[in-house]
Amino acid sequence: MQWLKECYSQVLQSTTLNLTKAFKNFFDKVAQYPRFKSYHGKPSCQYPQNCEVVDKGVKVPQIGVIKASIHRLFDGQLKTVTITKTPTQKYYASLLFDTEQETPEVVPRVKVTGVDLGLKDFCITHDGVKTSKYANPRHLKKHEKNLARKQAKLARKKKGAECTAASDLPFNGRSVGGSKSREKARKLLARVHERISNARQDFLHKLSRKIVDDNQVVVVENLNVKGMVRNHNLAKAISDVGWGMFVNFLAYKLEQKGGLLVEIDRWFPSSKTCSNCLHPMSEMPLDVREWTCPSCGTHHDRDENASKNIRAEGIRQLSVLGTRTAAEGGEVRPKGGRKSVLRHSPVNSEAPTIPIG
Structure with a gap:
């Protein structure tokens, strides 16, 4: 757990608060039992304060300014910044603003x-x-044959030796096994799944x-x-x-x-x-x-x-x-x-x- 010392303290505190909230919702019978979050899933970290949006990107504690393509901003106080890494090795920052907006009244003419x-x-x-x-x-059906090809290619790849060097550690700080060709096949499969997900949400x-x-x-x-x-x-x-x-x-x-x-x-x-x-x-x-x-x-x-x-x-x-x-x-x-x-x-x-x- 040596890598935990390199992490910003409030990021760890935010994770603990999220876990506490999850168990509270479970005991209040509002949600199900909290699920285990694997290192191989969708890693993320949350910065609860001391963040700001600058001209070139987003500024977060300990890291500094991260270059970003900002497509939309709100007038209000920036509360939290959550940075997420997708399976296709893309990073996204979700910005939560306190805009103090009031819910509009219902339009009198109703349809x-x-x-x-x-x-x-x-x-x-x-x-x-x-x-x-x-x-x-039918988004999945359109890519079914492509998915089958990519999954078969990934299944044929052999797992290589684990990476042990500190410089080889991924974003989540955990060493994972896999050869370079297997990792390349995994990314190709992840891109197809991401394309399907984006088309569905759109x-x-x-x-x-x-x-x-x-x-x-x-x-x-x-x-x-x-x-x-x-x-x-x-x-x-x-x-x-x-x-x-x-x-x-x-x-x-x-x-x-x-x-x-x-x-x-x-x-x-x-x-x-x-x-x-x-x-x-x-x-x-x-x-x-x-x-x-x-x-x-x-x-x-x-x-x-x-x-x-x-x-x-x-x-x-x-x-x-x-x-x-x-x-x-x-x-x-x-x-x-x-x-x-x-x-x-x-x-x-x-x-x-x-x-x-």
Whole structure:
């Protein structure tokens, strides 16, 4: 542990505070048991104070000025700087500012949309007038063959001797085994995974921004993604689509705008209830994409019908909570309540991130 003495003291203190907070959340039943963070994962360090943004980059204690490409700044006090190293050997600095912004009031003219998340189409939205479908980009499937080639190449590489010299130690200060050719193959594989991740986040950010800009209230289902991925036939597709990340993006974008995100119960029968006469079907298998209501004779597209029912249920919940709204517009006065403990605050997920080096 000799290398710990070379580390800035407040970085170590910040790590201890994070661990304390993680165990406190666990005992308060707000989060799961803290997971072990491997040296081979995504190493990072946090500077809680004495940092500043300069013309050429970011200045941190003990290191000095680090050259950085700064793409965005905020008016406010810089609280912390978190430096992260990605598997592709890139360094990023996440800057946390205290801007003292107030949550805007809800726009009086309200447009409510229901969002049905799926796999064939990423999501289907209905705003009371029209229904829109957004195709699933299937990011992982586009790079599947390339991933298979890179993974096979990495598997054929042999592990070399461990590096022992102090100058050979990586960013996390730990010696790791591996030959140069194996490390080169690992970086090539990591770049493909990074490309997939960046494409997914770009798609989710753009789509969530479009939906939030066009609506003041968004209604979604509270899906049990963790339970759904236990289905081995759909696990890869569900993990690739990023439903949870999309809902988080919707939540914080609506909060910044003064909008409202409504999550209805996951057991609500949105797919097998007629949106015209509310006739419930006894069963609705996944392979049935279109059906006709036996009561009123209305022909439904499964996903379009679900988005209409989700929207109607969201409006009903708002009225029950004492929030006045209407299908074609009205006033929405959202009441404060306890945030979901199943999802971390999405505000920090899009902290300004700048590449270093």
